[in-house]
Amino acid sequence: MIIPVLFGMSLVVFFMIRAIPGNPAQVILGQKATKEAVAALTHKLGLDEPWYVQYVKYIGGLLRGDLGESIRTGAPIAEEIWPYLAATLELSLAAMLIAVVIGVNAGIISAWFQHSWFDYIAMVLALIGVSMPIFWLGLMEQWLFSIQLDWLPTSGREDVRNPIEPITHLYLIDTLLSGNTEQFWQVVQHLVLPSMALATIPMAIIARMTRSSMLEVMKSDYIRTARAKGVSMFWVVYKHSLKNAIIPVLTVIGLQTGLLLGGAILTETIFSWPGIGRYIYDAIGYRDYPVIQSGILIIAAIFIFINLIVDLLYAAIDPRIKYN
Amino acid sequence: MEAPLLEVRGLRTSFFTDDGEIPAVDGVDFSAREGEVLGIVGESGCGKSVTSLSIMGLLPKGIGKVVGGEIWFKGENLVEASERRMKQIRGNEIAMIFQEPMTSLNPLFTIGDQLVEAIRLHTKIRKKEARARAAEMLKLVGLPRAEQMLDEYPHQLSGGMRQRVMIAMAMACQPALLIADEPTTALDVTIQAQILALMKELNRTFGTAIMMITHDLGVVAEICDRVIVMYAGQIVEEGSVQAIFRRPQHPYTAGLIRSIPDIRGKKERLYSIPGQVPKPGSVRCGCRFAERCEYVFDRCRQEDPQLYETGEQGHRTRCFLALEKGGGVDERPVARSERA
Numbered sequence: 335m336i337i338p339v340l341f342g343m344s345l346v347v348f349f350m351i352r353a354i355p356g357n358p359a360q361v362i363l364g365q366k367a368t369k370e371a372v373a374a375l376t377h378k379l380g381l382d383e384p385w386y387v388q389y390v391k392y393i394g395g396l397l398r399g400d401l402g403e404s405i406r407t408g409a410p411i412a413e414e415i416w417p418y419l420a421a422t423l424e425l426s427l428a429a430m431l432i433a434v435v436i437g438v439n440a441g442i443i444s445a446w447f448q449h450s451w452f453d454y455i456a457m458v459l460a461l462i463g464v465s466m467p468i469f470w471l472g473l474m475e476q477w478l479f480s481i482q483l484d485w486l487p488t489s490g491r492e493d494v495r496n497p498i499e500p501i502t503h504l505y506l507i508d509t510l511l512s513g514n515t516e517q518f519w520q521v522v523q524h525l526v527l528p529s530m531a532l533a534t535i536p537m538a539i540i541a542r543m544t545r546s547s548m549l550e551v552m553k554s555d556y557i558r559t560a561r562a563k564g565v566s567m568f569w570v571v572y573k574h575s576l577k578n579a580i581i582p583v584l585t586v587i588g589l590q591t592g593l594l595l596g597g598a599i600l601t602e603t604i605f606s607w608p609g610i611g612r613y614i615y616d617a618i619g620y621r622d623y624p625v626i627q628s629g630i631l632i633i634a635a636i637f638i639f640i641n642l643i644v645d646l647l648y649a650a651i652d653p654r655i656k657y658n
Numbered sequence: 659m660e661a662p663l664l665e666v667r668g669l670r671t672s673f674f675t676d677d678g679e680i681p682a683v684d685g686v687d688f689s690a691r692e693g694e695v696l697g698i699v700g701e702s703g704c705g706k707s708v709t710s711l712s713i714m715g716l717l718p719k720g721i722g723k724v725v726g727g728e729i730w731f732k733g734e735n736l737v738e739a740s741e742r743r744m745k746q747i748r749g750n751e752i753a754m755i756f757q758e759p760m761t762s763l764n765p766l767f768t769i770g771d772q773l774v775e776a777i778r779l780h781t782k783i784r785k786k787e788a789r790a791r792a793a794e795m796l797k798l799v800g801l802p803r804a805e806q807m808l809d810e811y812p813h814q815l816s817g818g819m820r821q822r823v824m825i826a827m828a829m830a831c832q833p834a835l836l837i838a839d840e841p842t843t844a845l846d847v848t849i850q851a852q853i854l855a856l857m858k859e860l861n862r863t864f865g866t867a868i869m870m871i872t873h874d875l876g877v878v879a880e881i882c883d884r885v886i887v888m889y890a891g892q893i894v895e896e897g898s899v900q901a902i903f904r905r906p907q908h909p910y911t912a913g914l915i916r917s918i919p920d921i922r923g924k925k926e927r928l929y930s931i932p933g934q935v936p937k938p939g940s941v942r943c944g945c946r947f948a949e950r951c952e953y954v955f956d957r958c959r960q961e962d963p964q965l966y967e968t969g970e971q972g973h974r975t976r977c978f979l980a981l982e983k984g985g986g987v988d989e990r991p992v993a994r995s996e997r998a
């Protein structure tokens with residue numbers, strides 16, 4: 335299932351990129367370059383070959399695990415992309431963690447204390463949250479927490495006066511590995527605003543989904559059985575109900591993680607986050623076809639991978655689901 | 659005489675909905691003695707489940723509420739007991755099983771997990787001991803491959819087996835009272851009989867009092883010692899099973915008895931009491947059964963009947979006929995016109 339999807343994705347991306355007007359050779363050499371020079375570079379990049387030859391070469395490379403080379407820098411993409419990817423993963427994982435922890439708990443408490451003031455406030459906030467434009471939210475956060483209150487840095491991943499020596503390029507891990515707590519806190523501080531901006535929409539959706547799923551489950555007979563056994567309300571909610579109610583929420587979490595990767599690109603622009611969004615964005619400017627192709631393909635692969643994990647989680651939680 | 663195990667006095671339970679207050683249980687008095695099997699019968703919607711949920715303190719939060727009366731259990735008024743205390747009582751002293759065995763067990767936990775939880779909530783023992791006890795309970799309720807079943811999930815068992823698991827779980831802490839809310843309604847006839855036999859056996863072996871809620875008088879005849887007939891949120895008749903079957907004193911009870919399917923298979927059409935149970939709170943004055951009663955007379959619509967002694971010990975009926983000389987209901991009620 336995964337292979338054909340990725341294959342289809344690669345084809346779509348391949349053509350979409352070539353639909354962007356402009357020739358990479360022309361962009362690289364500038365407007366003043368001679369026709370001959372442009373033609374020579376086009377030939378060198380293999381862009382004068384028919385599209386199917388280019389595609390077969392590209393796929394052949396992918397099958398060998400070769401993501402190609404950047405037209406602009408000439409470096410292998412597989413090596414070049416990791417620092418950017420790591421930045422995006424760190425941001426997305428932080429955002430998803432916030433969204434899941436706060437969203438799921440808010441949904442649970444809203445369902446448990448249905449019609450309470452907590453329920454009303456949480457659901458109004460969630461309603462606002464789902465319709466919140468990320469860029470606007472990001473700018474407002476910067477204005478309030480960085481400019482007005484001066485609590486948190488406006489942008490970037492690290493303090494430029496105190497740069498981090500990358501090991502894995504996941505800075506939270508790197509600073510812990512090097513035992514530098516001061517830098518660790520700087521990384522956390524840089525993460526807060528962009529991950530909050532990115533977490534808002536999925537958090538709101540997860541909270542609403544959790545609430546309705548919990549309300550449904552809490553009406554069921556087996557919950558009444560648990561109560562009749564003498565189980566306390568806390569465990570009825572967090573053990574008996576949640577395990578059942580989380581199943582539909584997992585689907586939403588999987589889908590939202592995919593959308594979040596899309597949202598990450600926007601957030602990276604606002605917060606100058608050196609992630610894969612920036613990497614691809616710059617590549618589009620240079621018509622750096624291999625980088626755009628491979629970058630998008632990697633995002634697609636991550637998305638598919640996450641949904642695979644969600645499927646495995648279903649099977650782990652629900653004994654009625656069997657994979658053969 | 660010894661104080662009864664459970665004594666319900668003037669219980670009134672209402673639901674507060676958008677349409678106002680619905681008095682689902684409206685002044686119910688009864689008691690259950692230690693070790694007895696008490697039947698509670700009545701058509702759908704007459705307040706049987708609400709009565710039992712009131713005892714358990716499990717009315718839907720924010721909607722259902724006990725608005726009057728007392729529920730005395732072992733010298734303690736459960737209406738005033740804290741949630742903390744109720745948690746200790748539920749499953750330990752009063753256990754409950756339900757109608758739908760298919761949905762009453764949590765589908766995501768093993769049978770063992772669910773039994774062990776029930777045991778360990780009220781008994782301070784280690785997981786391993788609790789597991790051994792759980793297996794023992796499964797054997798006790800007639801599930802032979804108990805060890806293996808502990809690791810199975812509810813969906814791997816049949817309805818009858820699941821109801822046995824529910825019973826095992828309810829009996830795990832040897833409660834003094836087991837409330838069974840239509841435990842056999844959803845099962846096949848043969849399985850029904852087996853489950854009833856099992857419950858009777860547990861009642862004899864452990865002396866657990868059983869409150870058997872049903873709308874099937876056949877079930878009552880099978881296992882109950884005494885029976886309470888409910889109608890529209892009230893008790894309309896109470897007495898020993900023999901007394902009620904031999905000589906029902908309330909026209910409603912008589913109707914219920916007449917509508918038991920005849921096992922001898924006479925070609926007669928099955929009798930059913932005409933009309934429907936009135937909505938809670940809809941009858942303002944007079945006997946609540948008047949609309950459907952074959953014996954109705956003027957007084958029935960002007961005054962509320964009380965529970966009257968019939969003369970037989972412990973037999974009470976909420977019908978004015980009991981006050982008439984030689985009152986009561988004939989075996990075969992005749993139409994009013996013929997009586998006159």
Ligand SMILES: Nc1ncnc2c1ncn2[C@@H]1O[C@H](COP(=O)(O)OP(=O)(O)OP(=O)(O)O)[C@@H](O)[C@H]1O
Binds near residue numbers: 706718721
């Ligand atoms: N959750 C609820 N909200 C509002 N009213 C309710 C609710 N549950 C029960 N009632 C009311 O209480 C009345 C009695 O219901 P109850 O469940 O006790 O009937 P029952 O005798 O157990 O019937 P059945 O044989 O169908 O189980 C119903 O007619 C209904 O009007």
Ligand code: SF4
Binds near residue numbers: 953958977
């Ligand atoms: S009081 Fe009257 S209406 Fe009610 S059951 Fe008796 S005879 Fe029928």
Ligand SMILES: [Mg+2]
Binds near residue numbers: 706707708839
């Ligand atoms: Mg009921």
